[in-house]
Amino acid sequence: MKSSAHHAAHLPDAHPIHLGAEIAAVFARPGVGPWAILALQFAGSLVMIAALYWLARWLRLGGDVRIAGREHAAELAEATFPGFAAEDITVDRARIGALVRNRAGQVLLIRRHGARFVARELADHQGIRLDRHTLTLETGDPRFGALTLDLGADAQTWAASLRRLHGVTVDHAR
Amino acid sequence: MNFPEIVHQAIQQAGTAGLDILPFAVPFFVLAIALEMVWAGRHAPGAYEPGDTLTSLLMGFGSTIVAGIVAVLIAIAAGWLYTHRVATVPVVWWSWIAVFVLDDFDYYWFHRTAHRIRWFWASHVNHHSSQHYNLSTAVRQTWTGFPALSFAFRIWPAFFGVAPGMLLTVAGINLVYQFWIHTEAVRRMPRWFEAVMNTPSHHRVHHGTNPRYLDRNYAGVLIIWDRLFRSFEPERDDDPVRYGIVHQLGTFSLKTVAFHEWRAIGRDMWHAPFLSKLGYLVREPGWRHDGNHTTSAVIRERWIAMQPEDEITGD
Numbered sequence: 001m002k003s004s005a006h007h008a009a010h011l012p013d014a015h016p017i018h019l020g021a022e023i024a025a026v027f028a029r030p031g032v033g034p035w036a037i038l039a040l041q042f043a044g045s046l047v048m049i050a051a052l053y054w055l056a057r058w059l060r061l062g063g064d065v066r067i068a069g070r071e072h073a074a075e076l077a078e079a080t081f082p083g084f085a086a087e088d089i090t091v092d093r094a095r096i097g098a099l100v101r102n103r104a105g106q107v108l109l110i111r112r113h114g115a116r117f118v119a120r121e122l123a124d125h126q127g128i129r130l131d132r133h134t135l136t137l138e139t140g141d142p143r144f145g146a147l148t149l150d151l152g153a154d155a156q157t158w159a160a161s162l163r164r165l166h167g168v169t170v171d172h173a174r
Numbered sequence: 175m176n177f178p179e180i181v182h183q184a185i186q187q188a189g190t191a192g193l194d195i196l197p198f199a200v201p202f203f204v205l206a207i208a209l210e211m212v213w214a215g216r217h218a219p220g221a222y223e224p225g226d227t228l229t230s231l232l233m234g235f236g237s238t239i240v241a242g243i244v245a246v247l248i249a250i251a252a253g254w255l256y257t258h259r260v261a262t263v264p265v266v267w268w269s270w271i272a273v274f275v276l277d278d279f280d281y282y283w284f285h286r287t288a289h290r291i292r293w294f295w296a297s298h299v300n301h302h303s304s305q306h307y308n309l310s311t312a313v314r315q316t317w318t319g320f321p322a323l324s325f326a327f328r329i330w331p332a333f334f335g336v337a338p339g340m341l342l343t344v345a346g347i348n349l350v351y352q353f354w355i356h357t358e359a360v361r362r363m364p365r366w367f368e369a370v371m372n373t374p375s376h377h378r379v380h381h382g383t384n385p386r387y388l389d390r391n392y393a394g395v396l397i398i399w400d401r402l403f404r405s406f407e408p409e410r411d412d413d414p415v416r417y418g419i420v421h422q423l424g425t426f427s428l429k430t431v432a433f434h435e436w437r438a439i440g441r442d443m444w445h446a447p448f449l450s451k452l453g454y455l456v457r458e459p460g461w462r463h464d465g466n467h468t469t470s471a472v473i474r475e476r477w478i479a480m481q482p483e484d485e486i487t488g489d
Contacts, residue, residue, distance in 0.1 A: 045238075048204050049231040052310070053224055055208055059215035062223035079416050082385050082477045111424075114223040116305040118424035143425045143434075 062115035066095035073098035077108045080119040084108065090158055092149040099137075099149070099158055107165065109137055111147050120144050122165060130159040137162075189265030192249075192342030196238075199350045206354070207309045213359050214308070221358055225426040227310040232428055233300060234313030244320040252329040252338035261335035273336055274344040274395075277328060281348055281394035284327035286405065289389050289470075295459045296435035297322035303431050305418040307381050312356035317432045351395045352377075372397045375409045382415040385477035388470035420460070420473065435459075 056062070067073050074086035077100040088101040097111040099122075107122040120139040122128075127138030127146070133155045136148045151158060187193060214221040263269050288298035297318040304311045319325070328345055332338050352372070360374040367373065372393040380391040390407035393400050400406035409415065423430060442454040450463035460469035 045235050049228070049235060052204065052207055052211070052231060053228045055211050056222050056224040056227050059211055059219075059222075061211060061214055061219050061221070062226075063219050065220070079383075080422075082473060083480045113305070113422070113424045114225050114426070115220050116223070116418075116422075118305075118422040120424075141424075143423060143427075143430060145424075 192339035230310040230314035237315035255332035282399035285392040
């Protein structure tokens with residue numbers, strides 16, 4: 001079978017088309033080399049990224065999400081650890097975070113992340129500090145960071161119960 | 175030179191030197207993301223989060239820079255294979271179709287492997303690390319695919335005579351196709367389309383952390399591979415998809431998104447007993463030498479054990 005490549009080679013004005021070069025030629029100016037075009041692409045891409053980021057902010061996308069209540073906190077815990085049956089729940093007064101405990105004594109710390117929520121298991125009482133109505137908690141995961149929750153009267157009881165934590169951190173590679 | 179001749183020669187060039195359509199698609203990507211943001215502003219403001227979007231866009235930007243650098247090396251590897259080829263596949267219309275389907279098949283197995291072997295997962299996980307699912311998520315691409323040797327899945331046909339240019343071209347088309355399926359704005363496509371093609375609905379499942387959806391729907395363009403190799407899972411209205419990864423990152427940091435799993439592999443290998451170290455590279459994500467696995471299979475099994483029968487089957 002005669003290939004199309006063979007056919008193309010016999011076209012009267014056959015010469016390889018380098019589309020990139022042809023497009024570059026449209027914009028080519030004396031003294032403007034390929035590095036200038038690359039720099040232009042680089043800058044153009046960053047401008048486009050900035051413009052899209054600005055648009056997302058201008059449209060107020062994401063919004064101000066909060067934990068709706070204890071039921072919502074339980075749902076978030078179950079979503080993080082399938083089968084996690086919340087038994088004891090306390091939600092921050094500003095509803096930006098929550099602590100959820102199951103019957104086995106596992107405790108999840110939930111916090112807001114952008115327009116979503118993330119949770120980590122609290123496996124150790126190290127890094128837990130009580131200050132009147134607020135509890136500052138660290139999970140040992142630097143990415144998660146420390147979180148201060150205003151729990152009102154619950155702060156004292158939760159601080160007392162969290163002192164008993166000495167479990168092993170559940171590590172998830174996925 | 176008239177238009178048909180330009181098209182003809184462009185196709186010929188695509189078969190030899192390759193035609194990367196990605197740069198031509200980028201302006202449409204930008205426009206589509208902007209339009210989806212406007213849609214989200216009216217219908218689903220939570221579908222986007224500015225910080226998350228910025229991270230995704232910068233990951234995409236970085237990946238194009240990395241791709242530009244390593245493309246030469248991949249081209250040399252494919253060229254070497256083609257030089258030592260055992261046959262020659264002609265560059266004609268039917269071979270374009272065949273190569274496209276073959277490359278999509280290769281993509282399926284690359285993608286499946288990327289989820290089942292932690293070494294490959296480490297370079298792919300960043301694409302899944304967003305808790306949102308929108309068109310900007312599509313461009314949250316890897317920076318470390320080349321050192322992970324992911325390209326090996328796609329260039330082997332050169333040894334059997336497929337021109338490297340054809341492989342580059344169809345891989346670009348495959349990638350561009352996958353852009354539009356990263357959206358919640360499209361609910362379902364017509365039934366015939368959903369049966370054959372990868373769609374927003376099928377790919378939402380792929381990005382899900384719900385136990386039912388974990389490690390399902392690996393397809394690139396054709397969903398038939400998942401149906402054929404028993405990895406297909408339909409999206410269910412009674413089980414809304416929760417996006418991201420099982421252990422959500424909780425940060426928009428570029429460095430973390432790009433490299434966190436490599437770092438975790440290093441940490442796990444460092445602490446593991448000598449004979450178990452390799453397991454953290456070649457076993458599935460979530461595998462642990464002490465038996466305390468949190469692989470997708472384990473998570474699904476635990477979940478199934480807790481469900482009533484009709485909850486699983488949907489009866």
